[in-house]
Amino acid sequence: MTGGTRVTAVRVHDVRFPTAAAGDGSDSLNRGDYSASYVELATDGGPTGAGLTFTNGRGNELTCAAVRALAHHVVGRTVPEVAREPVAFWRSLTADPQLRWLGPEKGVIHMATGALVNAVWDLRAKLAGVPVWRLLAELPTDELVRTIDFHHISDALTPDEAAGILDRGRVGLADRLDQLTRDGFPAYTTSVGWLGYPDQQVRELTRAAYAQGWRALKLKVGGPIEDDLRRVELVRAEVGPEVLLMLDANQVWGVDEAIGNLAQLVGVDPYWIEEPTHADDVLGHARIAEAVGRQSGGRCRVATGEMAANRVIFKQLLQAGAIGVCQVDACRVGGVDEVLAILLMAAKFGVPVCPHAGGVGLCEYVQHLSIFDYLRVGCSLAGRMIEYVDHLHEHFVDPVRVAGGRYQLPVAPGYSVTMRPESVARFSFPDGPAWR
Amino acid sequence: MTGGTRVTAVRVHDVRFPTAAAGDGSDSLNRGDYSASYVELATDGGPTGAGLTFTNGRGNELTCAAVRALAHHVVGRTVPEVAREPVAFWRSLTADPQLRWLGPEKGVIHMATGALVNAVWDLRAKLAGVPVWRLLAELPTDELVRTIDFHHISDALTPDEAAGILDRGRVGLADRLDQLTRDGFPAYTTSVGWLGYPDQQVRELTRAAYAQGWRALKLKVGGPIEDDLRRVELVRAEVGPEVLLMLDANQVWGVDEAIGNLAQLVGVDPYWIEEPTHADDVLGHARIAEAVGRQSGGRCRVATGEMAANRVIFKQLLQAGAIGVCQVDACRVGGVDEVLAILLMAAKFGVPVCPHAGGVGLCEYVQHLSIFDYLRVGCSLAGRMIEYVDHLHEHFVDPVRVAGGRYQLPVAPGYSVTMRPESVARFSFPDGPAWR
Numbered sequence: 001m002t003g004g005t006r007v008t009a010v011r012v013h014d015v016r017f018p019t020a021a022a023g024d025g026s027d028s029l030n031r032g033d034y035s036a037s038y039v040e041l042a043t044d045g046g047p048t049g050a051g052l053t054f055t056n057g058r059g060n061e062l063t064c065a066a067v068r069a070l071a072h073h074v075v076g077r078t079v080p081e082v083a084r085e086p087v088a089f090w091r092s093l094t095a096d097p098q099l100r101w102l103g104p105e106k107g108v109i110h111m112a113t114g115a116l117v118n119a120v121w122d123l124r125a126k127l128a129g130v131p132v133w134r135l136l137a138e139l140p141t142d143e144l145v146r147t148i149d150f151h152h153i154s155d156a157l158t159p160d161e162a163a164g165i166l167d168r169g170r171v172g173l174a175d176r177l178d179q180l181t182r183d184g185f186p187a188y189t190t191s192v193g194w195l196g197y198p199d200q201q202v203r204e205l206t207r208a209a210y211a212q213g214w215r216a217l218k219l220k221v222g223g224p225i226e227d228d229l230r231r232v233e234l235v236r237a238e239v240g241p242e243v244l245l246m247l248d249a250n251q252v253w254g255v256d257e258a259i260g261n262l263a264q265l266v267g268v269d270p271y272w273i274e275e276p277t278h279a280d281d282v283l284g285h286a287r288i289a290e291a292v293g294r295q296s297g298g299r300c301r302v303a304t305g306e307m308a309a310n311r312v313i314f315k316q317l318l319q320a321g322a323i324g325v326c327q328v329d330a331c332r333v334g335g336v337d338e339v340l341a342i343l344l345m346a347a348k349f350g351v352p353v354c355p356h357a358g359g360v361g362l363c364e365y366v367q368h369l370s371i372f373d374y375l376r377v378g379c380s381l382a383g384r385m386i387e388y389v390d391h392l393h394e395h396f397v398d399p400v401r402v403a404g405g406r407y408q409l410p411v412a413p414g415y416s417v418t419m420r421p422e423s424v425a426r427f428s429f430p431d432g433p434a435w436r
Numbered sequence: 437m438t439g440g441t442r443v444t445a446v447r448v449h450d451v452r453f454p455t456a457a458a459g460d461g462s463d464s465l466n467r468g469d470y471s472a473s474y475v476e477l478a479t480d481g482g483p484t485g486a487g488l489t490f491t492n493g494r495g496n497e498l499t500c501a502a503v504r505a506l507a508h509h510v511v512g513r514t515v516p517e518v519a520r521e522p523v524a525f526w527r528s529l530t531a532d533p534q535l536r537w538l539g540p541e542k543g544v545i546h547m548a549t550g551a552l553v554n555a556v557w558d559l560r561a562k563l564a565g566v567p568v569w570r571l572l573a574e575l576p577t578d579e580l581v582r583t584i585d586f587h588h589i590s591d592a593l594t595p596d597e598a599a600g601i602l603d604r605g606r607v608g609l610a611d612r613l614d615q616l617t618r619d620g621f622p623a624y625t626t627s628v629g630w631l632g633y634p635d636q637q638v639r640e641l642t643r644a645a646y647a648q649g650w651r652a653l654k655l656k657v658g659g660p661i662e663d664d665l666r667r668v669e670l671v672r673a674e675v676g677p678e679v680l681l682m683l684d685a686n687q688v689w690g691v692d693e694a695i696g697n698l699a700q701l702v703g704v705d706p707y708w709i710e711e712p713t714h715a716d717d718v719l720g721h722a723r724i725a726e727a728v729g730r731q732s733g734g735r736c737r738v739a740t741g742e743m744a745a746n747r748v749i750f751k752q753l754l755q756a757g758a759i760g761v762c763q764v765d766a767c768r769v770g771g772v773d774e775v776l777a778i779l780l781m782a783a784k785f786g787v788p789v790c791p792h793a794g795g796v797g798l799c800e801y802v803q804h805l806s807i808f809d810y811l812r813v814g815c816s817l818a819g820r821m822i823e824y825v826d827h828l829h830e831h832f833v834d835p836v837r838v839a840g841g842r843y844q845l846p847v848a849p850g851y852s853v854t855m856r857p858e859s860v861a862r863f864s865f866p867d868g869p870a871w872r
Contacts (some may be wrong), residue, residue: 032533032534055534055537056533056537057534058505058532058534058535059534059537059538062501062502062544065497065501098492098494098495099492099495100492102491102498102499102547104743106716106745107538107543107546108538108543109495110543111538152717153690154690154692155723251540254587254588254590255588255591278540279540280541280542280748280752281748281752282718282752283718283752283756284588284591284752287591316716316717316718316720320719
């Protein structure tokens with residue numbers, strides 16, 4: 001166990017795609033050039049580990065710089081060393097006595113932590129010759145439990161409770177895997193209703209999505225409420241009552257404003273309201289969840305998580321009954337290790353996980369998390385869907401494959417975020433040909 | 437109102453002091469080289485605006501880089517423009533459609549926001565020829581209210597409620613100012629009990645502090661509980677029952693662990709327990725507050741705030757009854773504008789504000805906040821103290837003056853964080869003489 005592939009260097013690339021001009025990805029708060037701080041772990045032989053964190057354009061240099069600031073905790077490590085003492089490794093990054101002040105465990109420094117931690121998981125899975133979802137699903141319970149830092153969450157989830165969930169998850173795993181291999185994993189699309197699109201484009205995109213098999217669609221809200229209502233009613237009229245419509249306000253509302261607007265929007269029978277208010281407002285989300293549950297006769301729930309900074313925020317969202325859908329993001333939090341904690345807390349509290357995706361590489365990442373969750377943690381597809389946005393996949397060596405509204409299981413070893421070298425070169429900022 | 441001094445450039449300096457080797461500032465989580473991302477706003481005539489954010493050493497380059505990423509929102513502005521539309525200015529920084537993803541409103545990007553916003557306040561006060569505390573205390577109520585972004589906090593504090601507090605604060609203001617001018621502002625010292633100090637040094641520092649007039653002392657805890665108990669009992673034995681002892685765990689405990697350890701520590705009659713658990717854990721702090729109140733017969737309260745990321749976290753700490761002391765930090769949040777919101781929310785909820793200080797320049801900053809709070813918001817000294825740590829003040833042009841355990845009122849125009857040019861030069865990282 002002392003040998004094994006050793007990380008010899010951390011390389012980080014500032015990769016930016018000029019998406020802002022097109023209006024893709026426009027919502028009530030974010031209009032960006034989808035970007036990635038792309039991390040490569042060079043090794044003394046064997047594969048290269050790949051990880052990334054997604055950003056919205058400007059500022060991508062900050063997460064790149066944070067990766068460099070943390071890199072010394074990764075260089076020189078071997079995969080077996082990290083696997084033997086995963087919490088010690090994770091804390092070397094998250095509890096660095098000087099860098100912790102910059103978070104703690106949030107924002108720039110934590111997103112960089114996630115990129116590095118995920119790159120180690122990618123390397124580990126490539127060395128094992130399996131995709132990350134399979135690596136995780138087949139790990140012994142005690143090894144999975146040992147991967148989680150229970151510090152600051154043990155009041156909500158103990159190691160014994162985690163082990164119990166993971167042990168129960170072994171039952172029927174082969175059948176669930178057969179089913180996923182055959183049918184794929186349910187998904188929904190966010191490609192039809194960006195705020196930057198005019199009504200006619202939304203209508204056409206809705207028809208096209210329905211024709212492609214999508215039966216769950218997400219629309220951005222958070223503009224003037226009369227515009228929101230018109231667009232949502234337009235889409236509902238196109239698709240009929242059976243299709244799930246999700247609404248996403250991207251945090252623009254205050255708590256009372258959210259409750260007031262939702263009183264109107266529940267008329268279109270939304271399945272969830274996503275990010276109805278500020279990402280940090282656990283108590284506000286709890287109030288909104290109570291109100292919208294009442295307004296909708298229990299049919300609409302609150303979803304959030306793409307900007308929930310860490311496991312401590314998720315813990316409270318679950319403890320407070322503030323969310324009915326847990327939208328963990330693969331790179332906002334500190335990598336697979338912290339996602340495990342969040343998946344297990346969600347399972348304990350009976351809340352389905354529908355990961356946040358889109359951006360750059362998020363779909364590639366989160367498919368592994370949802371598949372593992374179904375195989376070993378949540379063990380149900382009820383209420384589970386992976387977000388899907390159909391852009392920028394062409395830059396990955398092993399892009400997601402979606403058909404008939406379902407993700408097909410990835411089979412290549414690793415975590416699926418290895419970028420094509422020509423894409424990295426072309427879109428490197430500011431010196432790549434796309435930016436010169 | 438369209439003229440006025442215009443910001444022509446933002447300069448940022450990576451200034452680091454080699455404090456780690458001395459054990460100063462060592463607590464259960466942080467051992468650092470106290471540092472500042474020091475911001476200067478060059479203008480087209482007139483004074484230079486100075487702001488800073490404190491960091492713990494490594495990573496100071498990240499907050500410097502974040503200042504550069506945000507600087508274009510400040511360059512070209514005039515002070516009257518900002519004063520006319522303060523929320524629009526503040527949101528240009530905090531809701532930048534690309535940079536917001538890196539927070540939102542937390543960590544590296546928000547600390548850089550604070551440095552820039554505070555530099556504008558420093559410039560404004562210098563132009564007015566008054567210290568920031570006086571500028572704020574003398575502003576009309578409507579102008580103070582217009583400075584606050586009520587978005588995401590109006591469920592806890594409305595503009596009308598804020599105006600009511602500020603209007604009432606005009607009554608008796610002159611008397612309170614006379615009193616402060618005469619007596620200074622109460623303080624406590626954190627210089628006696630860093631974890632890095634051996635018992636004998638703690639004993640000697642305690643005696644020296646008592647002899648200097650200090651009647652409120654803070655000790656770091658969060659090591660092995662038997663060591664914590666021994667050190668705290670040692671100090672209590674030195675100073676007797678009348679001196680206030682505050683304990684600071686710097687987030688190392690889990691929620692249940694905090695409750696268990698406090699059951700033992702309440703025996704030394706601590707006045708507060710600071711940061712008993714993770715900074716983001718509003719619900720955890722609320723549980724601990726309930727428990728320690730019960731354990732101590734209501735004599736010990738929970739204090740936190742130095743790592744509370746923004747007004748939304750403070751809002752919830754107050755709504756949940758999680759804190760009995762509000763320890764806002766001058767540069768963790770987004771500058772004076774956001775501090776105003778936090779002071780007013782604390783006043784509404786009846787919680788005294790005792791700002792976090794220490795580090796580099798924090799004492800210089802927060803004296804203005806506490807003085808303003810007393811003059812115009814909280815209007816009481818009951819339970820109010822400013823933290824004081826006696827190092828690194830010599831690097832400031834107008835350092836804090838503390839005598840007999842009380843801050844003396846600063847009189848120089850500005851926000852008191854203008855650094856001596858020779859200090860900036862000497863401690864610039866990595867090229868200054870102190871680091872070469």
